[in-house]
Structures are given as C-alpha cells and as structure tokens.
Amino acid sequence: MRVVLLGPPGAGKGTQAERIKDKFRLTRIATGDLLRETVRRGTSLGRQAQDFMLRGRLVPDRVILALMRDKIREGVSGFILDGFPRSITQAEKLDKLLEAENKKLDLVINLEVNHNEMISRLKGRVICPECGRTYNKDEFVDQPLICKDCGTHLSQRSDDNPDAIEERLKVYLRHTLPLVDYYKGKGILRSISGKGSPQGVFQRIVDLLYSPGSIGI
Template sequence: MKLVLLGPPGAGKGTQASRIVDKYNVVHISTGDIFRKNLSENTPLGKKAKEYMDQGLLVPDDVTVEMVEDRLSWPDITDGYMLDGFPRTISQAESLDKILDKAGDKLDLALCIEADYSLLTKRITGRRMCKCGETYHVEFHPPKVEGICDKCGGELYQRDDDKEDTVVKRLKEYEEKTQPLVDYYEKQNILKTVNGSRTVDEVFEDISKILDECK
C-alpha cells in the first residue's frame, strides 16, 4: 500500500499517521525527517540543501524531489509507505508520478484529512509545548497547573508557528499551494477524504475503513 497523506495544519495528520503506521505496518516517510537525516549525515544532497538554507532561501523543488527519490529506493519500503509533507505542490506531485512511473509503480491512495478552518485555528493556537517534548492544549488537553508541564515542571510556551497571525498565513498558504493537490488526485480517482473535525478515534475508524478497502 502506497499512499500520500494530505490535509491542512492542525487537521491531525501526525496523530493519524502514527496510528496508520502501527496498524498497517507501512513506513512513514516525512520530508522533515528526510531533510534532517541528509543534513546531519552531510550527504551530497544535504550539502546542497544547506547552501540554500544558509542563505535563508527555500530549498528548491529539484533538491527535495531528489531526496524523496533517494528515500523511495530504500529496501524498507517493500511492504508499503506513507508520504507525509510531500508532495506540497502540483509540480512536486507530477515529479513524484514520474519517479514512480520510472520504477513501474504508482500510488494507491491520496488520503486527505479535512476540517473547518475556524476549528483548525482553535486547535493550533491553543497548543502549548514544553522543552522536555510534552505537548498540551489549553482547552483539549490542559496541564494540571496552568502553564506548567505535568511531567517535568517546566514552563510551557507557545511556538511562533502556533501564533494566530502565523496560523492564518499557514492556512492561506495551504489553500493556495496544497489544496489544488486534492483536485489533482481526484482526477486520478485515488482521492479519499475524511472529516477531521471529530475525535481522534472517530477519524481513525473512517481511515481504517478506507485503508482496509484499499488493501
């Protein structure tokens, strides 16, 4: 089973991705992880990406695509994989299709978790982090003592990415760049959408039905 995971920030992709990996034994391929690995190991692709990052520039598509193509050549993906964070644009999706076509392969499914933007904003802006790695939410998962981590007693903070003005920009960017992917995969008849506004268990129940049919 080879799938792409889509959805706006705050839709719960990370939570559902973990459950999909556990239940269906697919390899979770996150572009963030690929970048970190190439940078930490100082690979040729990592060096190329670092040149752009050091200048404060976005890493161009061709470098990202090369990293993904390299990752898809690893032997651990023979039982299936789930791409998360790639593709983000139509151009990247077309590049992915070419990579798979060259290998005589294709995607089975594009799974999109959708949710109302007002709920997504509420979810993201309410998140609070601790330096120890624990995550909280002021409404849905508050700490026992406001502003203090239950686990280590550290002071909780809000990431800059989770502040309202940044969240609005992130959602707008998703709408402009990534939302067209939904139409792209719908035309290929491999798109399935799930309502991410409900509880984690309810969302995963729907995802499981889709993946069971796909298998």
C-alpha cells in the first residue's frame, strides 16, 4: 500500500502518519523529518534546505526528490508520505519517479481542517529535538515541557514562528490545495475531517481503509 497524506500545516499529518505507519506496517517517509535529518548532518543538500526552511519557504524539488529517491531505492515498498508532494509539479515528478520504479500510489488521504483551528494548533506546537515527536502545549498544563518518550526538553520548531506560519499558509493555499483536485481526477482521493482528537481522526482513517470499495489492504 502506498499512501499520501494531504492536509494544511497543523492538520495533524505527522501524528496520523505515525499511527497509520504502526497499524498498517508501512514506512513513514516524512519530508520534514528527512530534511531536518539532512540539515543536522550538515551536508551541502542540508545547508541548502535549511536556508529555505527558516524562511518558511518550499525547499526546491530537486533537493526533496533526491532524498525521496534514495529512500524508495532503499527497498521501501509500502509507505506513507507525509509532507510531500506539496505542489502539482512535485506530484507529477513523484508519479514519474514511482513509474520508473514500477510502482504507483494507491490512496491519497486528505485531512480537512478549518483555518482557525489550523492557526491555533501551529502556534501551540512543540517538538522533541531528539526523537521528532510533536505535541501541543495544551497537553502540558502545569507540567514541564518534556518528551514523554525520551525525556528531552521540547522546543518550538524554527519554522513555527508567526511569520513563517503565515508564509506556509500562503504557500499551502497557492501550491498544495490544488493537489486535492489533481488526485480527485485520478480517482484515488478520500477526504476525512481532521477535527477533534487525534484518536477520533485516526479512527475515521481506519474506517476508511477498511470500508468496502476502498483500496484493498
């Protein structure tokens, strides 16, 4: 099964992708993590990527696609993509990349979240710099901001500052939202409400994947 998870910034893609990965034994390919990892390693690709991320800009396709191709060539068969593609151009390049490897996408899950909810989630988001797990500050009333998995102090993502959030929303509306129609046209898009608790959203995704007429698992 090869799945793409779509949705605006702050829709909870990371959290859901992680759960889907575990339940359906897929490899999660999160470009955000891939990029952060590359940035940390300080390679030349990483330094280029960092420059764009700090300004909330899209990292150039050639950088992301180079990372993706490596990942898929590692022998990954079933995967869930989270944070990619982010534009029609990227989607077309992804189709070509998969085609060259004799693969194709089975399903695109579109998480729908309204504007205000999106903003408030992004502003409260904190991430574990060690293991990458994300949280909302609301989960830590009167408690220290410490990762529940590894005990590391949580911090805000460098691209979650107010200016970068604005920029990412603009970029999303202009470039990523058109993907909904792109995948609708291919007949593989399913939309899910991203409102409510992570567990509730995940249950809707599981129901979708097990529903008759959905793709076979």
